[in-house]
Amino acid sequence: MRVLIVDDSRLARMTLRKALPASLSTEVVEAANGDEALACVSSSQVDLMLLDLTMPGRDGYQVLETLQEMGRTPPTIVVSADVQTLAVARVMKLGAIAFLKKSLKPADLTEALQRAGLL
Amino acid sequence: MTTPILSPEKLDALQELVNIGMGTAGAALAEALGGFVGLAVPGIDLTNRLNVAALFDVGSWAEDELEAVHQPFFGAFMGESMIVFDGRVHAHLANLPGYAVAPGAELSSAEQQEVLLDLANVVIGACVNGIAEPLQEIVSFAAPARFGSRSEIRTFLSRDAAAWHQGLIVNVDFKLEARSFLSRVLVFLPEHSLQRIDAALTRLLDGLAAG
Numbered sequence: 001m002r003v004l005i006v007d008d009s010r011l012a013r014m015t016l017r018k019a020l021p022a023s024l025s026t027e028v029v030e031a032a033n034g035d036e037a038l039a040c041v042s043s044s045q046v047d048l049m050l051l052d053l054t055m056p057g058r059d060g061y062q063v064l065e066t067l068q069e070m071g072r073t074p075p076t077i078v079v080s081a082d083v084q085t086l087a088v089a090r091v092m093k094l095g096a097i098a099f100l101k102k103s104l105k106p107a108d109l110t111e112a113l114q115r116a117g118l119l
Numbered sequence: 120m121t122t123p124i125l126s127p128e129k130l131d132a133l134q135e136l137v138n139i140g141m142g143t144a145g146a147a148l149a150e151a152l153g154g155f156v157g158l159a160v161p162g163i164d165l166t167n168r169l170n171v172a173a174l175f176d177v178g179s180w181a182e183d184e185l186e187a188v189h190q191p192f193f194g195a196f197m198g199e200s201m202i203v204f205d206g207r208v209h210a211h212l213a214n215l216p217g218y219a220v221a222p223g224a225e226l227s228s229a230e231q232q233e234v235l236l237d238l239a240n241v242v243i244g245a246c247v248n249g250i251a252e253p254l255q256e257i258v259s260f261a262a263p264a265r266f267g268s269r270s271e272i273r274t275f276l277s278r279d280a281a282a283w284h285q286g287l288i289v290n291v292d293f294k295l296e297a298r299s300f301l302s303r304v305l306v307f308l309p310e311h312s313l314q315r316i317d318a319a320l321t322r323l324l325d326g327l328a329a330g
Contacts, residue, residue, distance in 0.1 A: 009135035014327040081142025086155045
């Protein structure tokens with residue numbers, strides 16, 4: 001499984017990389033902003049995207065909007081500090097399959113993957 | 120004692136911790152204010168406290184009288200925090216939907232001051248706890264107090280400035296639907312507190328790298 005982790009913070013990317021289940025055979029690629037994420041999805045296969053919302057430049061919402069327009073949204077779990085109800089509703093409408101609150105525990109990600117049938 | 124300067128990697132980590140804390144604050148503010156709160160990426164920097172006052176003399180910060188609330192904290196690491204709102208906040212305090220006693224009713228001046236302290240408490244608490252909790256540190260807070268004028272802010276910033284050597288500057292821009300005002304959170308940490316945070320960040324990053 002090819003996993004794309006999108007977050008402007010290195011700490012967040014490290015945390016997500018470590019939270020991925022060991023039982024999942026993954027190749028992990030990282031993007032530090034929305035543009036890098038779009039370039040990655042456009043040029044290669046992505047089986048799972050872990051996406052932050054609040055990023056400088058193109059934010060997570062804009063990434064989802066663009067991918068939705070392109071019809072290329074990979075299975076996406078949004079991992080964000082912004083836990084307002086409206087934020088959750090908005091990303092689900094834009095095609096995300098799950099929303100997890102930072103800082104997540106590995107068990108949270110495992111459960112979300114299981115619910116989505118990816119594990 | 121040498122002034123500790125956090126490495127770029129640790130500043131990035133600290134920014135992410137603040138970001139997580141401000142996300143919690145955003146959700147609490149959305150409930151209290153009755154609307155969606157747009158959050159930007161917090162900007163974070165370390166600077167000398169003596170330089171901070173000048174930050175409020177430029178741009179939109181200089182246009183109107185400011186509102187500010189200050190709140191000390193103590194425990195595993197101690198410090199002082201301050202939240203400053205630009206003058207546009209005055210236009211909103213009287214009729215924030217989440218605080219209205221009746222639809223359309225405006226809050227009195229005294230009630231507006233309570234709202235201001237409440238907002239400050241939520242944001243400062245989220246910001247400082249956002250740093251402390253992931254580092255497995257516990258901090259407590261003293262009661263918040265309001266500064267009524269720009270000169271009071273200046274006096275506060277110049278007080279004991281030598282002892283409060285480094286200021287952690289957190290810029291947070293809140294936007295509440297059609298309303299908007301700037302809010303800047305400042306966290307002042309003495310050297311020994313910064314050293315404790317530095318050590319805790321080392322543990323956090325080493326733990327992640329070891330995995």
